[in-house]
Amino acid sequence: MNHEPRPSAFIFDLDGVITDTAELHYVAWRALALDLGIAFGEQDNEQLKGLSRMDSLERLLALGTQQFGAGEKLAMAERKNTHYLALVEKMTPADLLPGALDALHSARAAGCGVALASASKNAALVLERLGIARVFDHVVDSNHIRNSKPHPEVFLAAARALGAAPQDCVGIEDAVAGVQAIRAAGMFAVGVGNARVLLAADQVIADLRHFVPSNYLRGMHRLRWVNET
Ligand code: BG6
Ligand code: MG
Numbered sequence: 704m705n706h707e708p709r710p711s712a713f714i715f716d717l718d719g720v721i722t723d724t725a726e727l728h729y730v731a732w733r734a735l736a737l738d739l740g741i742a743f744g745e746q747d748n749e750q751l752k753g754l755s756r757m758d759s760l761e762r763l764l765a766l767g768t769q770q771f772g773a774g775e776k777l778a779m780a781e782r783k784n785t786h787y788l789a790l791v792e793k794m795t796p797a798d799l800l801p802g803a804l805d806a807l808h809s810a811r812a813a814g815c816g817v818a819l820a821s822a823s824k825n826a827a828l829v830l831e832r833l834g835i836a837r838v839f840d841h842v843v844d845s846n847h848i849r850n851s852k853p854h855p856e857v858f859l860a861a862a863r864a865l866g867a868a869p870q871d872c873v874g875i876e877d878a879v880a881g882v883q884a885i886r887a888a889g890m891f892a893v894g895v896g897n898a899r900v901l902l903a904a905d906q907v908i909a910d911l912r913h914f915v916p917s918n919y920l921r922g923m924h925r926l927r928w929v930n931e932t
Contacts, residue, residue: 711816711867711871711920712816712817712862712865712873713817713818713872713873713875713916713919714817714861714865714874714875714890715806715807715817716819716820716821716822716874716876716877717819717830718752718822718823718829720803720875720876720895721835721911722798722799722800722803722829722833723798724791725748725752725877727787727790728751728787729745729748730786731783732763734783734786735763739767739769740767741764741766742766743763743766747762747763747766749879750762751763752880753876753880754878755851756784756823756824756845757776757780760779760780764776791829791832794833796833798833799835800910801911802911802912803911804835805912807835807839808838810916813917816841816866816867817839817840818841818861819839819841819842820858820860820861820874821843821844821857822845822852822857822880823844824845824846826842826844827844840865841864841865843857843861845857847860852880852883853879853883854887855884855885855889858872858874858884858885858888858890859888862888870889872888872891873892873916873920874888874892875895875911876892876894877895877896882894883903886905892906893906893907893908894906894908895908895909
């Protein structure tokens with residue numbers, strides 16, 4: 704762990720950026736939806752990306768007609784999580800997405816702080832399975848914050864932990880709610896995925912193989928200079 708303040712920092716989302724847990728979340732939510740007789744497809748799942756577990760459940764239940772009490776909802780969320788954890792258990796470092804490890808290492812090699820900002824309560828476990836828990840200066844996840852994405856709290860907390868000003872940070876996200884959170888935090892937003900979906904991102908790349916930290920730093924400083932004049 705490095706606690707020295709750094710001039711600039713990269714703050715990565717986990718699910719869907721570093722590893723394809725987005726697919727595992729989808730499998731687990733779809734199974735729950737099937738049990739409840741709710742039609743739930745990939746388009747519906749896209750809307751859940753980046754949202755907290757309970758917010759995701761509310762969106763899923765809104766696709767059906769039945770009403771459930773708080774206790775029932777907690778039990779459903781628990782059931783989905785148990786299914787999800789069984790899938791996570793099978794993960795290995797081979798489940799890192801293409802370019803992810805290089806992206807993390809090159810961000811560090813550029814002398815920048817590197818943090819994780821995840822909406823998941825299972826982030827630490829997933830990082831362990833992937834063998835990259837020690838690559839991050841700080842890990843901020845849903846266990847540490849009150850407000851879920853699209854609220855900026857998780858990104859601001861990560862920046863604070865790194866000792867970096869928000870305008871000196873680049874956030875990297877695959878979810879619409881996540882990109883909104885980065886922008887609301889006052890950071891430069893790199894979307895990973897489809898530019899037609901990630902409309903609010905400052906820049907969209909297909910995956911982390913296209914991620915060159917030094918490019919973003921130059922771009923960010925230019926933006927700051929323009930903003931300050
Ligand atoms: C986010 C995912 O990172 O974490 C969401 O994009 C997920 O799909 C959320 O619902 C919460 O994850 P968990 O592991 O706490 O249920
Ligand atoms: Mg994500």
